[in-house]
Amino acid sequence: MQQTVPAQAQPLLRVENLQTHLYLRRGVLKAVDGVSLAVGTGETLGLVGESGCGKTMTCLSILRLLPKQSGRIVEGQVWLDGIDLTRLPEQEMARQWRGRRVAMVTQDPMTSLNPVFTVGDQVGAPLRAHGLASGARGVRDAAVKVLRHVRIPSAETRLDDYPHQFSGGMRQRVVSAMALACQPRLLILDEPTSNLDVTIQVQMIELFRELQNDSGLGIILITHDLGVAAAICHRVAVMYAGRIVEVGDVRTIYRRAAHPYTRALLDSIPHLGVRRERLASIGGQPPSLIDPPSGCRFAPRCAHRTAQCEREYPPEIQLAPHHTVACWHPLHEQA
Amino acid sequence: MLGYLLRRLAQGLLSIVGASIVIFVISRLSGDPIVLLLPSEAPPALIEQVRHDMGLAEPVWRQYLIFAGKALGGDFGNSYRWQAPALSLVLDRLPATIQLAFAGLAFSILLAVPFGVLSAVYRGSWFDTFGKGFAMLGQAMPNFWVGLLLILVFAIHLDWLPAYGHGTLAHLVMPAIALGWYPVAAQTRIVRSAMLDVLDSDYIRMGRAVGNPEWLLVWKYALRNAAIPLVTVLGVYFAAMLGGAFIVETVFAWPGVGRMVVEAVFSRDFPVVQAGVLLTSVLFVGANLLVDLSYGIIDPRIRYDH
Ligand SMILES: Nc1ncnc2c1ncn2[C@@H]1O[C@H](COP(=O)(O)OP(=O)(O)OP(=O)(O)O)[C@@H](O)[C@H]1O
Ligand SMILES: [Mg+2]
Numbered sequence: 001m002q003q004t005v006p007a008q009a010q011p012l013l014r015v016e017n018l019q020t021h022l023y024l025r026r027g028v029l030k031a032v033d034g035v036s037l038a039v040g041t042g043e044t045l046g047l048v049g050e051s052g053c054g055k056t057m058t059c060l061s062i063l064r065l066l067p068k069q070s071g072r073i074v075e076g077q078v079w080l081d082g083i084d085l086t087r088l089p090e091q092e093m094a095r096q097w098r099g100r101r102v103a104m105v106t107q108d109p110m111t112s113l114n115p116v117f118t119v120g121d122q123v124g125a126p127l128r129a130h131g132l133a134s135g136a137r138g139v140r141d142a143a144v145k146v147l148r149h150v151r152i153p154s155a156e157t158r159l160d161d162y163p164h165q166f167s168g169g170m171r172q173r174v175v176s177a178m179a180l181a182c183q184p185r186l187l188i189l190d191e192p193t194s195n196l197d198v199t200i201q202v203q204m205i206e207l208f209r210e211l212q213n214d215s216g217l218g219i220i221l222i223t224h225d226l227g228v229a230a231a232i233c234h235r236v237a238v239m240y241a242g243r244i245v246e247v248g249d250v251r252t253i254y255r256r257a258a259h260p261y262t263r264a265l266l267d268s269i270p271h272l273g274v275r276r277e278r279l280a281s282i283g284g285q286p287p288s289l290i291d292p293p294s295g296c297r298f299a300p301r302c303a304h305r306t307a308q309c310e311r312e313y314p315p316e317i318q319l320a321p322h323h324t325v326a327c328w329h330p331l332h333e334q335a
Numbered sequence: 336m337l338g339y340l341l342r343r344l345a346q347g348l349l350s351i352v353g354a355s356i357v358i359f360v361i362s363r364l365s366g367d368p369i370v371l372l373l374p375s376e377a378p379p380a381l382i383e384q385v386r387h388d389m390g391l392a393e394p395v396w397r398q399y400l401i402f403a404g405k406a407l408g409g410d411f412g413n414s415y416r417w418q419a420p421a422l423s424l425v426l427d428r429l430p431a432t433i434q435l436a437f438a439g440l441a442f443s444i445l446l447a448v449p450f451g452v453l454s455a456v457y458r459g460s461w462f463d464t465f466g467k468g469f470a471m472l473g474q475a476m477p478n479f480w481v482g483l484l485l486i487l488v489f490a491i492h493l494d495w496l497p498a499y500g501h502g503t504l505a506h507l508v509m510p511a512i513a514l515g516w517y518p519v520a521a522q523t524r525i526v527r528s529a530m531l532d533v534l535d536s537d538y539i540r541m542g543r544a545v546g547n548p549e550w551l552l553v554w555k556y557a558l559r560n561a562a563i564p565l566v567t568v569l570g571v572y573f574a575a576m577l578g579g580a581f582i583v584e585t586v587f588a589w590p591g592v593g594r595m596v597v598e599a600v601f602s603r604d605f606p607v608v609q610a611g612v613l614l615t616s617v618l619f620v621g622a623n624l625l626v627d628l629s630y631g632i633i634d635p636r637i638r639y640d641h
Binding site: 063065069094095097098099100103104105106108111112113114115116117122125126129130162164175178179181182 | 459536537538539540541542543544545546547548549551556559560563633634635636
């Protein structure tokens, strides 16, 4: 599990103070509440956290694919290749960015493919949309190439098959092929492996790493499984209730987690594939994102909380060059 | 696949038999055809004679069995009124009815699909709201009334289209609209709600995330999925068209099975009524079977083997 952060001056993606609101009937839900993060070329950033903490919303904000009726980015910037995506007109976002420079693989490979179109059609569509292939023949050839790239056996013949004719692992590859078809610079994987069995997970992880070495692809990997994150990521950002509470390279996070929430997540990693109830080690529920507490959002569930925690949100503290935490009482400082 | 086909065929036959019994009994209950065939001052002996000759003296269930046996061979007897084989009379009118039913169905789909798609894409907008009101208005108007309204406006006032008759495309326009009008609202709702579901699906989101243009996602990738619920009920709507044709054909003097049967009902011309209705129910069943078999074309997951 040797991962070094690739050295670079300018990260590929830089998200700054992103705030995304969902305007719902029951109130304004602050799904993303001041998130900043960066991903370098060839780097994989893990975004971990409990269900509902805003991981998917963060990534949908980057792609500007929020729910049309209710979702708005109200604050912050998303810099990709030196351009602020939050300011681009939708037209340009669709034509030149989505799928072309940044693509996303959505949560479940079993439902991410259109059941009534062939795999070849679906993999070919983004190639055609971005003008990278044209004509029936051209698109077909290009699609075969992409399917081979993600190691789908006998790609030529499988092109005319429908998604239901593929196994779960193969479908995951097809979905990845769609996302990688136009060679984006940044790939967002929303829990790509959670519904697959362990051997397939391992294969997928290896495939992504290989592709990354070949092309310098930056990856954001969303997961609530720190075990998966440990296996594939260079750095990990831990998210809680719409905010990032700790960021660090993978080793630091695993050896010297400073935020009590990160610690709790680590303690709940299932061993040898045994799934444990999530966060069994700490009780309670994350706070409401409609009316979040003003202090540290984890305080109500935290064993180390003090009056200060409940009063004021903690500032970000830099513990090491690649390690920041937002906590009044970081774990290792005291030790 | 074969097992499925046989099962569906058996179900279809059963419905046709059921339809034949119902229509036979009802037409016998509706009145005595002898009254129409003979002048009222005819001597009772003659009435008995004719009743016997026509098989009307037998008990009803015997009459049905005789009728069913003959019907299997295509023999529904001669029309009392036209003195010609009832089946061939009805068959002559069949193409016109099928033409009208298809035109009506095509009209409704051609309207319902774009309406349904657009009101899903722009849900909550003025188009959606207006569409809902419009659909309600449509549902409140029976097809004969729509027909009369069309005649009033387009035939009498504007003189654009012929008020009645058959032969050219112009003759088909108003009857098809009158017939296809009613199901537009229901079909629009089916398409709209299916489309809302599909547009919110992972695969459409995935399509967006890899940069497919929105029009392609809506009109190609989402629509084919959203069309499945509509296709599954097309057989029912085709049946509704055949039913509606009875009235619309009468309004527009369209020379189809429907109008012939309506006239036959008024003159208690049983053989024609029976042949007409039975033929219509065969058409029902056939259409539903065809629709069932066509799911496979639109939805590759369907295999017919479970
Ligand atoms: N379409 C929506 N309508 C209303 N609320 C939503 C919607 N999508 C997400 N939310 C809310 O926004 C918050 C963040 O959701 P998000 O999907 O980003 O969580 P997540 O971290 O991806 O969770 P998971 O691990 O379950 O995927 C949650 O509180 C969720 O309830
Ligand atoms: Mg999610």
